[in-house]
Amino acid sequence: MATRGTRKKTAEKPHYHHGDLRRALLDASLALISEEGFGALSLREVARRAGVTHAAPYRHFEDKEALLVAVAEEGFRVMTSRMRERMARETSPDGRLVACGVAYVLFAMEHPAHFRVMFGPHFTQPPKLGPPGGDTDAFGLLVDSITQGQRSGVFHEGEPLMLALTCWSLVHGLSSLMVDRKLEFSGVTTAAHAEALALEQTRLLLRGLMRATSN
Numbered sequence: 001m002a003t004r005g006t007r008k009k010t011a012e013k014p015h016y017h018h019g020d021l022r023r024a025l026l027d028a029s030l031a032l033i034s035e036e037g038f039g040a041l042s043l044r045e046v047a048r049r050a051g052v053t054h055a056a057p058y059r060h061f062e063d064k065e066a067l068l069v070a071v072a073e074e075g076f077r078v079m080t081s082r083m084r085e086r087m088a089r090e091t092s093p094d095g096r097l098v099a100c101g102v103a104y105v106l107f108a109m110e111h112p113a114h115f116r117v118m119f120g121p122h123f124t125q126p127p128k129l130g131p132p133g134g135d136t137d138a139f140g141l142l143v144d145s146i147t148q149g150q151r152s153g154v155f156h157e158g159e160p161l162m163l164a165l166t167c168w169s170l171v172h173g174l175s176s177l178m179v180d181r182k183l184e185f186s187g188v189t190t191a192a193h194a195e196a197l198a199l200e201q202t203r204l205l206l207r208g209l210m211r212a213t214s215n
Contacts, residue, residue: 022060022070024050029071030113038122043067065124068117072127075114076136079107083141093149094210098202100145101171104138105198108175109191115179119172142167149209156211163209170205174198 028049032041043057043064050056061067086103090096108115118127129136143164149155155163177183178194188197 021050021052021056024052025057025060025067026071026074029067033113033116038116038120041068065122068120068122069127071114071117072123073129073136075111075118076127076129076138078111078114079104079118080136080138080141082107083138087141087145093145093152093154094206097142097145097149097167097209098199098206100142101167101202101205102195102198104171105175105178105194106191108179109194112179115175119176139164139168146209154211155209167202167205167209170201171198174201 025046028046029041032045032049041064043061044054046067047054047057057067061070083100083103086099087096090099131137132140143160146155146160146163146167150157150160174197178188183197188194
């Protein structure tokens, strides 16, 4: 029984507490891109999927582009890590270069939404990928692999940056074809198929990089 002077409590507006809001927003963005494409992406829709208020995304991201930049940066970190892991299994310069390319293609197959954001035309300013040798410097790994191969006498001479661009063009083109499902006619539908094709293509490329040896 209420006593005199007791004030009636007003109903408090519920507050949603998310354990890791930033992670939830990134995951919701990736799912939305995978299912409906970039045209459906908005901070409001991302918030709805994450189960938070429409204003919640602004705690971490200024706008939609800032959200996409975060997705791209995460993609480069994961891709660079995968490349390093696979390259670490090899000891020869040519083996490391092949591993670098195959890891790139497999990343694209396993993370198509990341891949589309990383190399898509959504940014007024490209994502800041940190210093050379950092955890997002995937291209730097490729250049270093070629440079080391030249120093050891395995690869022929030439500007490492330009040779790396040639290698990148091949693996990126192959990855894009796979992500866009342009190679399904040839039976490339699984990660195992992608790995086999990437190995074949990078080894073909390697022939052009190898220094001629005299018999």
